[in-house]
Amino acid sequence: MVTLEEKYRDLLAAAKKGAWGKPSKEQDDRLNSDIVDLILTEAVQSRASDIHIEPLRKFIRIRFRIDGKLYQVLEVLETPEIHLIPCIKILTDIPTDTVSSRKSWDGRFSMTLLNQQYDFRVATFPTVLGDKVSIRVLNKSSELIDLTKIGLRAQTAATLEQIIQKKNGLLTVSGPTGEGKTTTLYSILRRLHTSTVNIVTLENPVEYQIDGFNQCDINKKVSEDFNSALKATLRQDPDIILIGEIRDLESAEIALRASITGHLVLTSIHANSAVGTVARLINMGLERHMIAYAMIGSVSQHLVPRICNECRAPYTFDPVQFDMVCAQCGVDPKVFDFKASDGIIFYKGAGCEACKWTGYHGMIGIYEVIQFNEDLREAIINNASVSEIERIAVSKDYESMAVDALQKVKSGTVHFEDIYHIILEKSR
Numbered sequence: 001m002v003t004l005e006e007k008y009r010d011l012l013a014a015a016k017k018g019a020w021g022k023p024s025k026e027q028d029d030r031l032n033s034d035i036v037d038l039i040l041t042e043a044v045q046s047r048a049s050d051i052h053i054e055p056l057r058k059f060i061r062i063r064f065r066i067d068g069k070l071y072q073v074l075e076v077l078e079t080p081e082i083h084l085i086p087c088i089k090i091l092t093d094i095p096t097d098t099v100s101s102r103k104s105w106d107g108r109f110s111m112t113l114l115n116q117q118y119d120f121r122v123a124t125f126p127t128v129l130g131d132k133v134s135i136r137v138l139n140k141s142s143e144l145i146d147l148t149k150i151g152l153r154a155q156t157a158a159t160l161e162q163i164i165q166k167k168n169g170l171l172t173v174s175g176p177t178g179e180g181k182t183t184t185l186y187s188i189l190r191r192l193h194t195s196t197v198n199i200v201t202l203e204n205p206v207e208y209q210i211d212g213f214n215q216c217d218i219n220k221k222v223s224e225d226f227n228s229a230l231k232a233t234l235r236q237d238p239d240i241i242l243i244g245e246i247r248d249l250e251s252a253e254i255a256l257r258a259s260i261t262g263h264l265v266l267t268s269i270h271a272n273s274a275v276g277t278v279a280r281l282i283n284m285g286l287e288r289h290m291i292a293y294a295m296i297g298s299v300s301q302h303l304v305p306r307i308c309n310e311c312r313a314p315y316t317f318d319p320v321q322f323d324m325v326c327a328q329c330g331v332d333p334k335v336f337d338f339k340a341s342d343g344i345i346f347y348k349g350a351g352c353e354a355c356k357w358t359g360y361h362g363m364i365g366i367y368e369v370i371q372f373n374e375d376l377r378e379a380i381i382n383n384a385s386v387s388e389i390e391r392i393a394v395s396k397d398y399e400s401m402a403v404d405a406l407q408k409v410k411s412g413t414v415h416f417e418d419i420y421h422i423i424l425e426k427s428r
Contacts, residue, residue, distance in 0.1 A: 004042045004062075004073050011035060015081075032087040035076070040120070042073065043137055044113050046356065049178075050137065053084060055130035060084060067305040067360040085124075085131050092122045102126055108205070110140070121205065138207060147187040150180070151365035153407060155399055159369045160299065164188055167239075169296030170259035172246075174271035174280075180303045180365055181268040182207050185242055188266060189213065192240060200233050202226075203244035214238075230254050234263075243267040249285045256286065256294040272425075273401070274298040274370040275390045278380060292377040298370045300401060304418045306362045307347055308355035312412060316343035329402040329423050336410055347412035364413060366422070368401040 015031045039062055043051050048064035055061075060082075062074035076082060086096045092107030094100070105124045110117060121136040152160065163171055171188075173181045186208050189199060193212055204218040204226070214236065218226050227250045233241060234254075246252045246269045259265040271280040277298045281291050322344055326333040338344050349359025370376075370393050379389050394400070405419040 007038055008074055028081040032083055036087050041113050048137055051135040053133040067363055085133055088133055101131055145183055145187050147191045150187050152367055156367050156369050159371050163297035163371050166296050168259055168262050168264055170265045170294045171297045172277045173268045173299045174277050175301045185266050197239045198237055199240045200236050200238040201242035202229055202233050227251055234258055240264045252284050252286055256290050259294045274300040274368045275386050279386050289381050292380040295372045301365045301367045302422050303363045303365055304414050305360035306364045307415055308349040308359055308361040310354040311350040311352035312347050313350045314345050314347055317346045319344055331402050346409055346416050348415045366401055366405040370398055
């Protein structure tokens, strides 16, 4: 297998031999354009979600995020003819002058690679050594992931299905940046989309352009602000509204009012857990009774690498240590029904050509889903704490993220080391 490093050296060798003619600015531009194309193509072939182009003291470091992990893939020596970052800026219509390089810029461009159309979202960031560039890779040709294939286990999927069949109310999806919240929201929209439903989305930016959805891209070039656009959305006779993210008190109030007055509203929010969404909305300044009557469901999620099926290998895990982990997370070990007393069988990827020797292939979500009922609404109105709300949720067949994660470890889908820090953080 030819590596990216070898392909890059071949490009440089061709340029030095004069394969493109006498050296000139045009030839330098072509060399840089070819190097950028090479990096983008390799990223697509490697299933990278993000590309990092970072100036260091002696070279430009290229790193790919693959299955949630960063890998260094190339070092580009800085020479007079190499100017990768200005080349990318030109693709995105970002200014290349020295003054503009002192601030951050956002942009995007599209390109066809390997017979598929890709969007590349670019963000620049000024450092003491020059502009750092981060590029998000979005496959425009790929279909939306079906709700049954995003990693929901049977019980959690059944709970979410009950929630999204309601005609009005607010459903939130929470989790850190880059953890698949938008994918989950669009998977829900795909499940609900029919010719009899009017779906309107308000996003910054629109990541998936889907026929049949009325999508609005709010960005810095739009004259009206986010909250004005959200009010305008309500005048479009929507059945279902997707709000990319609840940002502040005003947008939260509009979203809640829309959900109470006959709309199903889906949105993302930064919160530590499904129950933590309630605390987040309260901290924004919303009234408890408004939250209680608007909320119909809350999803919290993380993405973790999926073990490669081609090189998956078993290993023995200490039962005593497993019991300690369960105790830390407040989970009963009996839930997992392990039979072996001398050792528990878990799995990890050994590394092979199919997964480029990483042991992983793709990502999968771990989830917790809460369906709000009268008991939870009463608890919210009566100033119950987050821990009390969670206690009530658990009594109603709620399955925590820790249980979901450990069940996926048991099934050989994910590696224990990739979920331990997440469930430990959730238990704090």
